Amino acid sequence: MTTTFLEYLVFFAAAAMVLGGAIGVITMRNPVHAALGLVMTLFGVAVQFVAQEAHFLAAVQVIVYAGAIVVLFLFVIMLLGVDNAMDLSIEPIRVQRPLAGVMSVGLVALVTAAIVKADDSAVLQPGAGLDVAGAPPTQGASGELNFVAGGGHDSNIRQLATNLYGDHVFAFELTSVLLVVAVAGTVVLTRKWPRHLAERPIGDDAGDVVDGATDNGGAG
Amino acid sequence: MIAAIEPSWYLVLASLLFGIGAFGLLVRRNPLVMFMCIELMLNAANLTFVALATKLGDINGQTAVFFVLVVAAAEVVVGLGIIVSILRRRPGATADDLAELKG
Numbered sequence: 001m002t003t004t005f006l007e008y009l010v011f012f013a014a015a016a017m018v019l020g021g022a023i024g025v026i027t028m029r030n031p032v033h034a035a036l037g038l039v040m041t042l043f044g045v046a047v048q049f050v051a052q053e054a055h056f057l058a059a060v061q062v063i064v065y066a067g068a069i070v071v072l073f074l075f076v077i078m079l080l081g082v083d084n085a086m087d088l089s090i091e092p093i094r095v096q097r098p099l100a101g102v103m104s105v106g107l108v109a110l111v112t113a114a115i116v117k118a119d120d121s122a123v124l125q126p127g128a129g130l131d132v133a134g135a136p137p138t139q140g141a142s143g144e145l146n147f148v149a150g151g152g153h154d155s156n157i158r159q160l161a162t163n164l165y166g167d168h169v170f171a172f173e174l175t176s177v178l179l180v181v182a183v184a185g186t187v188v189l190t191r192k193w194p195r196h197l198a199e200r201p202i203g204d205d206a207g208d209v210v211d212g213a214t215d216n217g218g219a220g
Numbered sequence: 221m222i223a224a225i226e227p228s229w230y231l232v233l234a235s236l237l238f239g240i241g242a243f244g245l246l247v248r249r250n251p252l253v254m255f256m257c258i259e260l261m262l263n264a265a266n267l268t269f270v271a272l273a274t275k276l277g278d279i280n281g282q283t284a285v286f287f288v289l290v291v292a293a294a295e296v297v298v299g300l301g302i303i304v305s306i307l308r309r310r311p312g313a314t315a316d317d318l319a320e321l322k323g
């Protein structure tokens with residue numbers, strides 16, 4: 001009884017964190033407060049990961065999302081000085097908010113109906129099973145480790161690593177290409193070009209086309 | 221005796237999170253907050269992946285979350301770079317002003 005009660009407590013406390021933080025993100029007038037609401041949501045999701053035995057993903061969630069991405073958000077907010085409160089009552093398109101509300105409520109209702117409908121249907125293709133914390137793995141005759149259900153205390157990390165570097169190693173290598181391209185693109189986007197380079201678009205050697213995107217605030 | 225936590229509860233929670241994120245993305249006009257709402261929706265997808273990995277006993281769901289994390293990091297880096305280069309020239313620009321991006 002106590003285990004189930006604790007599970008309930010963890011689930012509903014983390015769910016309250018997730019939903020409260022998410023509502024904070026969309027209702028806070030100050031972007032810094034919205035970022036703090038995002039941190040609360042991310043921590044709640046990390047707790048839900050722990051509750052589902054995804055320990056490594058919970059750690060990565062806290063380190064990468066709450067650590068790196070939110071810090072990047074806060075860094076941009078502070079760098080640009082846009083941490084002043086915005087007026088949320090401005091509504092450029094009259095029916096936008098009711099339409100958005102109808103759309104999101106309808107989306108949630110549709111997905112929830114699908115979940116309820118699919119809940120009692122049979123699993124078509126069950127997986128090989130997840131290793132959860134338990135007894136340590138046994139060692140085979142040729143020295144390999146056999147992970148039975150209920151592996152060691154780090155069995156989730158081992159299983160995830162075996163899957164990631166085995167079945168998905170090509171996709172994993174491609175993500176490094178993606179990250180390098182993203183970093184290079186950001187550097188190109190945000191650097192301040194020298195004056196003689198800024199007068200013409202990048203890659204235009206003739207220089208007779210003056211690009212409006214590189215002038216200094218003429219449109220403002 | 222109360223029932224144990226079902227994986228579908230996590231799916232319902234994820235759908236609520238996705239709905240909140242989609243609503244915020246549609247109604248907020250600050251590009252930074254819109255990006256945060258995209259992060260909310262990505263987290264809803266992550267929660268769905270992990271819940272179904274638990275339900276089906278398949279580790280591939282957790283691996284997919286790993287790739288979603290990488291793509292989200294790359295997306296945030298590029299998106300914030302674009303936002304920085306826009307807001308540096310036009311402080312206080314909202315999503316309605318971003319039509320200037322067209323060449």
